[in-house]
Amino acid sequence: MSEEPDNRTTGAEGSAAHLRKARHGMKIGIIGAGNIGGNLTRRLTALGHHVSVANSRGPHTLTALAEETGATPVPVEEAARGAEIVIVAIPVKAVPDLPAGLLDEAADGVAVVDTGNYYPQRDGKIAQIDDEGLTESRWTQRQLDHPVIKAFNGTYAQDILDRPRPAGAPDRLALPVAGDDEAAKRKVRALIDELGFDTVDAGGLDDSWRQQPDTPVYGLRAGIDGVTKALAEAGPERKPELRG
Ligand SMILES: NC(=O)c1ccc[n+]([C@@H]2O[C@H](COP(=O)([O-])OP(=O)(O)OC[C@H]3O[C@@H](n4cnc5c(N)ncnc54)[C@H](OP(=O)(O)O)[C@@H]3O)[C@@H](O)[C@H]2O)c1
Numbered sequence: 001m002s003e004e005p006d007n008r009t010t011g012a013e014g015s016a017a018h019l020r021k022a023r024h025g026m027k028i029g030i031i032g033a034g035n036i037g038g039n040l041t042r043r044l045t046a047l048g049h050h051v052s053v054a055n056s057r058g059p060h061t062l063t064a065l066a067e068e069t070g071a072t073p074v075p076v077e078e079a080a081r082g083a084e085i086v087i088v089a090i091p092v093k094a095v096p097d098l099p100a101g102l103l104d105e106a107a108d109g110v111a112v113v114d115t116g117n118y119y120p121q122r123d124g125k126i127a128q129i130d131d132e133g134l135t136e137s138r139w140t141q142r143q144l145d146h147p148v149i150k151a152f153n154g155t156y157a158q159d160i161l162d163r164p165r166p167a168g169a170p171d172r173l174a175l176p177v178a179g180d181d182e183a184a185k186r187k188v189r190a191l192i193d194e195l196g197f198d199t200v201d202a203g204g205l206d207d208s209w210r211q212q213p214d215t216p217v218y219g220l221r222a223g224i225d226g227v228t229k230a231l232a233e234a235g236p237e238r239k240p241e242l243r244g
Helices: 011-023 035-046 059-069 092-097 136-144 157-162 182-195 205-211 224-233
Strands: 027-031 050-054 085-088 111-114 174-179 198-201
Touching: 027 035, 035 050, 035 059, 035 157, 035 182, 050 059, 085 182, 092 136, 111 136, 111 182, 136 205, 174 182, 174 205, 174 224, 182 198, 198 224
Parallel strands: 027 050, 027 085, 085 111, 174 198
Antiparallel strands: none
């Protein structure tokens, strides 16, 4: 388990600091325990948050991750219960399979993060994205019937473990964050800051094509200036190979 990069406390002092943080930790639901969901589970538990994590096969398949991190494995129906932040980290094609009412028991004002990317070869053709021009996250938002914040979609999962830096570090990476719900966006940006990354406000969901696959910012490892420039340089055309 990696520690926070700027946590220099040790021994009893370190445990006390951890307990203090844990007491103030948020309840976070993570749906998807693969590359991105697994590593977010690792980091968010290390920061003292109370993470419930779900996959498609059930909590009994998540015991190793639970033992490693202290996260609570739950059936997907329970992943959002009481959560202030819910992170959806599953393949786009699986989003319509999520149970109806998934967010009904989440905390008031829950922020829902969409990490997804649409790859037609993997996800099958989604006509509303390909033909009607919906952004990927607007499509996901419609499936979930709840506002989403697009974040982490262009971030290498391994960087979540390897690249956190304290605020102000010259090599701190920045992540673009898009969404229409400003309060939720603020909450998600604060969480990303806590994870050790800067953020750039990439606008509303209808602007979020600027961070979809094959754009200049997708997979870019850069700070605020580089990410801002890359978002501005994006063009709206989808390459034929990214269309279903
Ligand atoms: N890999 C990256 O570096 C990265 C970075 C940024 C964004 N993304 C995007 O984030 C999304 C997830 O990517 P990933 O690489 O983390 O995928 P992954 O490693 O294949 O993991 C997918 C996870 O989703 C779970 N899942 C699938 N269907 C589900 C359902 N109906 N209900 C609950 N859980 C379900 C899977 O559970 P089971 O194993 O039990 O089926 C698995 O835990 C994709 O859209 C991807 O494009 C990936």
